[in-house]
Amino acid sequence: xxxxxxxxxxxxxxxxxxxxxxxxxxxxxxxxxxxxxxxxxxxxxxxxxxxxxxxxxxxxxxxxxxxxxxxxxxxxxxxxxxxxxxxxxxxxxxxxxxxxxxxxxxxxxxxxxxxxxxxxxxxxxxxxxxxxxxxxxxxxxxxxxxxxxxxxxxxxxxxxxxxxxxxxxxxxxxxxxxxxxxxxxxxxxxxxxxxxxxxxxxxxxxxxxxxxxxxxx
Amino acid sequence: xxxxxxxxxxxxxxxxxxxxxxxxxxxxxxxxxxxxxxxxxxxxxxxxxxxxxxxxxxxxxxxxxxxxxxxxxxxxxxxxxxxxxxxxxxxxxxxxxxxxxxxxxxxxxxxxxxxxxxxxxxxxxxxxxxxxxxxxxxxxxxxxxxxxxxxxxxxxxxxxxxxxxxxxxxxxxxxxxxxxxxxxxxxxxxxxxxxxxxxxxxxxxxxxxxxxxxxxx
DNA sequence: AATCAATAAAGAAATTTTTCTTTAATAAAA
DNA sequence: TTTTATTAAAGAAAAATTTCTTTATTGATT
Numbered sequence: 001x002x003x004x005x006x007x008x009x010x011x012x013x014x015x016x017x018x019x020x021x022x023x024x025x026x027x028x029x030x031x032x033x034x035x036x037x038x039x040x041x042x043x044x045x046x047x048x049x050x051x052x053x054x055x056x057x058x059x060x061x062x063x064x065x066x067x068x069x070x071x072x073x074x075x076x077x078x079x080x081x082x083x084x085x086x087x088x089x090x091x092x093x094x095x096x097x098x099x100x101x102x103x104x105x106x107x108x109x110x111x112x113x114x115x116x117x118x119x120x121x122x123x124x125x126x127x128x129x130x131x132x133x134x135x136x137x138x139x140x141x142x143x144x145x146x147x148x149x150x151x152x153x154x155x156x157x158x159x160x161x162x163x164x165x166x167x168x169x170x171x172x173x174x175x176x177x178x179x180x181x182x183x184x185x186x187x188x189x190x191x192x193x194x195x196x197x198x199x200x201x202x203x204x205x206x207x208x209x210x211x212x213x214x215x216x217x
Numbered sequence: 218x219x220x221x222x223x224x225x226x227x228x229x230x231x232x233x234x235x236x237x238x239x240x241x242x243x244x245x246x247x248x249x250x251x252x253x254x255x256x257x258x259x260x261x262x263x264x265x266x267x268x269x270x271x272x273x274x275x276x277x278x279x280x281x282x283x284x285x286x287x288x289x290x291x292x293x294x295x296x297x298x299x300x301x302x303x304x305x306x307x308x309x310x311x312x313x314x315x316x317x318x319x320x321x322x323x324x325x326x327x328x329x330x331x332x333x334x335x336x337x338x339x340x341x342x343x344x345x346x347x348x349x350x351x352x353x354x355x356x357x358x359x360x361x362x363x364x365x366x367x368x369x370x371x372x373x374x375x376x377x378x379x380x381x382x383x384x385x386x387x388x389x390x391x392x393x394x395x396x397x398x399x400x401x402x403x404x405x406x407x408x409x410x411x412x413x414x415x416x417x418x419x420x421x422x423x424x425x426x427x428x429x430x431x432x433x434x
Numbered sequence: 435a436a437t438c439a440a441t442a443a444a445g446a447a448a449t450t451t452t453t454c455t456t457t458a459a460t461a462a463a464a
Numbered sequence: 465t466t467t468t469a470t471t472a473a474a475g476a477a478a479a480a481t482t483t484c485t486t487t488a489t490t491g492a493t494t
Binding site for chain 4: 255256257267268271272274275280281282283284285286287
């Protein structure tokens with residue numbers, strides 16, 4: 001009887017997951033000067049069924065032309081807009097270790113609408129330093145800076161055992177969404193959006209397929 | 218009529234994806250000395266339905282006891298084994314930039330059965346250096362080293378535009394699985410396992426939920 | 435100009451995944 | 465000792481997602 005996740009979701013999550021790849025592909029074609037692209041081409045690139053592509057794109061305002069395909073520029077424009085990549089959202093990152101640094105260096109996040117305004121840590125040797133032009137502050141300065149900047153997302157890249165503490169802090173100063181890179185699951189109020197991104201799930205999938213192959217041999 | 222992905226898969230992929238979290242949770246309980254855990258507890262931690270947990274665990278040899286739950290130690294042992302985390306597989310990493318470094322620093326990969334034996338790059342300033350005890354070689358030394366070491370997985374952390382080149386190289390010296398961290402989709406023979414891990418899909422999901430919230434207000 | 439082939443789109447069907455329901459077991463409480 | 469409440473397990477039902485089928489359109493070919 002209890003609802004574990006409110007799914008008043010018009011667009012299926014698998015669709016949302018595929019869309020950034022469509023976008024990246026279309027951006028590449030645009031650079032190469034290709035004007036139109038068919039669902040077959042996209043599907044071939046993605047290794048999926050062509051009707052999947054048309055279904056996915058049908059959730060947007062993009063319309064294709066029979067015998068021609070979709071306008072590449074339209075895909076780029078509409079999809080960026082649709083995915084929320086064309087407005088810049090501000091984020092704070094907590095945990096300026098190796099993974100945190102990697103995210104700070106990733107220009108793709110900027111390109112896709114996420115600006116990391118500041119980073120936080122408790123390690124004195126990193127505090128005060130700049131990583132790819134983003135300053136690292138002590139975690140205690142968190143609250144004050146959050147007031148100044150319009151930050152809606154918190155990124156957690158601390159060790160798993162500190163994830164909940166950081167999450168609580170983020171919730172306390174009114175963050176709307178949390179991107180959790182630790183394997184730990186965090187408890188937050190219902191209205192806070194949490195996205196868990198854990199590498200080990202991907203590793204498990206690879207191993208599963210590898211062993212499946214072994215079984216078949 | 219064409220098969221886009223052979224799914225002779227007994228265990229659903231969503232299940233495989235959740236399992237590493239069950240494992241991590243159980244490991245935590247084990248450290249705390251808890252002997253049994255119920256599906257309700259696990260479900261509560263994961264924010265999912267309890268029957269989902271029992272279904273997932275039913276794919277393994279783990280059996281629970283009514284009114285008691287599952288033995289924590291059994292979950293840890295069986296799940297590690299089941300997910301392929303208890304045998305060490307060797308990997309090469311190509312692209313020792315910030316993301317590559319982050320992976321090299323991640324002890325979790327070691328813990329979950331993946332040993333990165335060597336890293337490769339073309340940047341002269343990183344070649345010869347050691348990142349967390351893993352040596353960085355020039356990409357040309359790839360083939361020779363692959364002969365020596367029993368490496369079955371290749372990890373791609375180069376810029377997207379070089380992904381295909383690296384993938385081709387990996388296929389050429391007989392890698393079985395490729396873990397692709399670039400947004401680019403790579404073309405490889407059917408028998409090679411490819412796992413794409415792209416951050417931007419997660420970003421898209423967060424943005425989608427954020428905007429959905431806005432729509433509801 | 436007529437035919438052919440490639441394509442988008444819409445809807446139906448199939449498949450997969452999740453959630454619900456029932457049953458049986460058993461620890462804890464009365 | 466009996467009752468109650470909690471739990472795993474199995475199967476049914478529901479929901480979500482993917483794939484298949486049909487139709488209509490239109491550029492390219494003959």
